[in-house]
Amino acid sequence: MSTPPASSAWNRLGLAAASLLLLLPLLTLWNLAAQSFAPKLAVMIGPKLSGVTEAAPPPVWSLLSFADGSLQKGVTNAISNAFPLRPLLIRINNQIRYKLFGNAGATDVITGEHAQLIQRIYIDEYCARNLAAFEPMARDWAAKLKEIQDFYTARGKIFIYLITPSKLAYMPENFVRQLSSCTNSERDRSGTLPLYGRLLKDAGVHVVDAASLIHGLKGKYEIDLFPAGGVHWNAIAVANAEDAILAEINRQAGSAIAPKLSWKYKVVDRAKGTDRDLLDLLNVLSPNARYATARVTYQPAKACDETPVASLKAVMVGDSFAGTLGQTLINDGCLSRLEGYNYLYRGLSAGPGYKTVKDRLTASDILPLRDADIVIIEENESLLPASAHAMEFYRVILGR
Amino acid sequence: MLFHEPLFALVLFPAFYALYLAINHRERAKKWTLILASIAFYTWGEPLFVPVVLVSAAIDYAISARLAEGHENARRPLLTLGILVNLGILVFYKYADFLIGNFNMLTAPFGTAFPLLHIALPIGVSFVVFEKITYLVDCYRGTTKPARMFSDYCLFVFLFPKLLAGPILKYHEMETQIADPAVVAWLDCKEGFLRFARGMAKKLLIADVVGNFANAVFGTNATNLDAGQAWLGLVCFTLQIYFDFAAYSDMAIGLARMLGFRLKENFMMPYAAHSLTEFWRRWHMSLTSWIREYLYVPLGGNREGEWRTYLNLWICFLASGIWHGASWNFVLWGAYNGLFLTLDRMFLIRLLGRAGAFISVAATLLIVMIGWVIFRTTSIGELTAYLAALVPLGRPGIYLEMTPDVPLTMLIGSFLSLLPATPVFTALQSAYEKNMILRRIAEYGLVALFVIASARAITVPFKPFIYFRF
Numbered sequence: 041m042s043t044p045p046a047s048s049a050w051n052r053l054g055l056a057a058a059s060l061l062l063l064l065p066l067l068t069l070w071n072l073a074a075q076s077f078a079p080k081l082a083v084m085i086g087p088k089l090s091g092v093t094e095a096a097p098p099p100v101w102s103l104l105s106f107a108d109g110s111l112q113k114g115v116t117n118a119i120s121n122a123f124p125l126r127p128l129l130i131r132i133n134n135q136i137r138y139k140l141f142g143n144a145g146a147t148d149v150i151t152g153e154h155a156q157l158i159q160r161i162y163i164d165e166y167c168a169r170n171l172a173a174f175e176p177m178a179r180d181w182a183a184k185l186k187e188i189q190d191f192y193t194a195r196g197k198i199f200i201y202l203i204t205p206s207k208l209a210y211m212p213e214n215f216v217r218q219l220s221s222c223t224n225s226e227r228d229r230s231g232t233l234p235l236y237g238r239l240l241k242d243a244g245v246h247v248v249d250a251a252s253l254i255h256g257l258k259g260k261y262e263i264d265l266f267p268a269g270g271v272h273w274n275a276i277a278v279a280n281a282e283d284a285i286l287a288e289i290n291r292q293a294g295s296a297i298a299p300k301l302s303w304k305y306k307v308v309d310r311a312k313g314t315d316r317d318l319l320d321l322l323n324v325l326s327p328n329a330r331y332a333t334a335r336v337t338y339q340p341a342k343a344c345d346e347t348p349v350a351s352l353k354a355v356m357v358g359d360s361f362a363g364t365l366g367q368t369l370i371n372d373g374c375l376s377r378l379e380g381y382n383y384l385y386r387g388l389s390a391g392p393g394y395k396t397v398k399d400r401l402t403a404s405d406i407l408p409l410r411d412a413d414i415v416i417i418e419e420n421e422s423l424l425p426a427s428a429h430a431m432e433f434y435r436v437i438l439g440r
Numbered sequence: 441m442l443f444h445e446p447l448f449a450l451v452l453f454p455a456f457y458a459l460y461l462a463i464n465h466r467e468r469a470k471k472w473t474l475i476l477a478s479i480a481f482y483t484w485g486e487p488l489f490v491p492v493v494l495v496s497a498a499i500d501y502a503i504s505a506r507l508a509e510g511h512e513n514a515r516r517p518l519l520t521l522g523i524l525v526n527l528g529i530l531v532f533y534k535y536a537d538f539l540i541g542n543f544n545m546l547t548a549p550f551g552t553a554f555p556l557l558h559i560a561l562p563i564g565v566s567f568v569v570f571e572k573i574t575y576l577v578d579c580y581r582g583t584t585k586p587a588r589m590f591s592d593y594c595l596f597v598f599l600f601p602k603l604l605a606g607p608i609l610k611y612h613e614m615e616t617q618i619a620d621p622a623v624v625a626w627l628d629c630k631e632g633f634l635r636f637a638r639g640m641a642k643k644l645l646i647a648d649v650v651g652n653f654a655n656a657v658f659g660t661n662a663t664n665l666d667a668g669q670a671w672l673g674l675v676c677f678t679l680q681i682y683f684d685f686a687a688y689s690d691m692a693i694g695l696a697r698m699l700g701f702r703l704k705e706n707f708m709m710p711y712a713a714h715s716l717t718e719f720w721r722r723w724h725m726s727l728t729s730w731i732r733e734y735l736y737v738p739l740g741g742n743r744e745g746e747w748r749t750y751l752n753l754w755i756c757f758l759a760s761g762i763w764h765g766a767s768w769n770f771v772l773w774g775a776y777n778g779l780f781l782t783l784d785r786m787f788l789i790r791l792l793g794r795a796g797a798f799i800s801v802a803a804t805l806l807i808v809m810i811g812w813v814i815f816r817t818t819s820i821g822e823l824t825a826y827l828a829a830l831v832p833l834g835r836p837g838i839y840l841e842m843t844p845d846v847p848l849t850m851l852i853g854s855f856l857s858l859l860p861a862t863p864v865f866t867a868l869q870s871a872y873e874k875n876m877i878l879r880r881i882a883e884y885g886l887v888a889l890f891v892i893a894s895a896r897a898i899t900v901p902f903k904p905f906i907y908f909r910f
Contacts, residue, residue, distance in 0.1 A: 061457055062454070106487055107488055112485070133896050133898075221841075
């Protein structure tokens, strides 16, 4: 065994090595402390990670939790999250996996043909579509939607049921391999939306079927209406949906209370915002955001304050697809008083940026929904029929 | 807390090691630091079991002082007592429910049924108990002198690098190192770290990847598998069990080396073995050597004639099987190995020797792999169904998703496992030893693998969503 003399050089070397080794644990400790009093002072190396994660329960300091190991789990989570190299290491891992295997390992993001990204839940949903099982549920849900609609129309309000499209249903040809293991039929997969449209029509629901609209526009523009690195619709799709919504508002109002929009688009080759939400979720070191998407500019025919709809109180209960739409409806569609209830209770969005102004809503927060002048219930076609937020809305409004 | 977890590898061990290096020349302080750190390490994972080990270690220590001297009539009962105390711990924590369950099954016609205890199995209990028994037996035999101080014995029992999964140590092999911990040299740091990095890479980049697929296959009802899936699952498990266990040994040996300790090797390219006998000389070597020294030889070894030798082999491997887990599958796995070791002694090893290297390695690997089916399945019904699934009958299987990293990892794992069986391996090894550039490349490669493996370890629990959809 090597036993070098206790030379001062060795001592100095040992101390230097010891100091270096202590650096990361000390920074971790600092980050743990900083999280409680000044999160901005935490030292994290590497680009900030994207996405939200389930918050791990904080450690419970008790003998019982120590004996059953839950304290150790909590401390382990807290320390791992405070490790200064965590963002960098996660991005290194994901970059390697993405380059080598086309997946980012830690997320449920799947890469299809032409670098198209999708989340596994959409594939699972698409493969689970079953017309026979869908029909009775959809018929029942259409009747409930009609009840909500009747509640509002009886009060002279405008009610719109909006269906937004799913990327996978829009471009299944880019995910042939992933869909090869589906046990349902092509008829099940592509027949759901038309069947649902018929059932809604039979029930008399005021529907804006933006999903069918966007699917129908496939190939009409020089780019797809979903970006390669995003799961949500792009600005052209949103503009088309907005046109349809404003037209429906005018139809129900019996006059042009909302403006007819004029817009033009420009194809760009660098994605931003929701056009790269899945790409960002990969959390790789160097995400390639150079793919075609669009920017839309709106040209108002007249100022919003001269438009009747601007003074009306509008609400939209929806999921993540409602985000960009809500922003555009406020800024360009003149629904200036629009408030968005994200997943009904998750958060309230309002104002020109459609920013979240309040998180985790309570029952009293959603009471104003009953008195709105314009009510839009949005469901994505991947959540049909009766997504959790829409069903909860039904219970809240009708008290059933 | 496992060695590959970021908490240990990236935070706690570096902090502890900084302190350890800072007191590198203060032997006593180092020893106590190591004892306290080791006990803290075990307490973190097994807070309720540590007091049991401490008390039993005190009993061992008290007994061992009297085992080394005095009349045989006094020493033997003491040894028996010491062994019974340790086996009692093992039986209570590991086998109580197995024994109660089987007893209940046997006495079911009489209407008696004892409730199961549902005791959580402390990690590392089998290793701890075997080492403690080794100490007592060696003191009794005179192979080992009793520990000078209780603290020395505690350090032997709790030394954290080998605590959870071996290698199984003998006190006399560690006595000097424990009594007088060596000053850590730069070479110890470097070689130890590189060995630790090798273990991290094996565990996180190979074992866990193929292990996920193996778990998916073995978690599926085997009647729903086609032969291809069953064989793929088996290959994955064959790689997983080797790379996982060998990785842990690498990490243990590496950590110990960083602290100035030398532990014995535990694996030596086992899948390159030409017979099952050779396989067991290369696989979990510290357990095999333990069984040989503390069970096979006392039973008479091969000194009592041919049939007694076969019987002894069987007893040893049945014991080895039951040591691995409290289930009849492990007993069967031990019997299976005992059978092939007996066949080796009767004729198989000679037959394979004449068949050439390729056939002998392939046949041995096949025997080992079938053994892994017995090891991995959890009931006799599951075992027979899986063995049937391995037979290609053209039966269609259900869809099982294989992540894209599995095929490449399988390929790399198989290559690394079987390369030592090829004629080029010796030449490669010799070139590596002679060529400094190659060695440097390997060192930098291991550092890079450590970073990649750490990145994977820290990424695995990170599962982000764009938003909380439901």
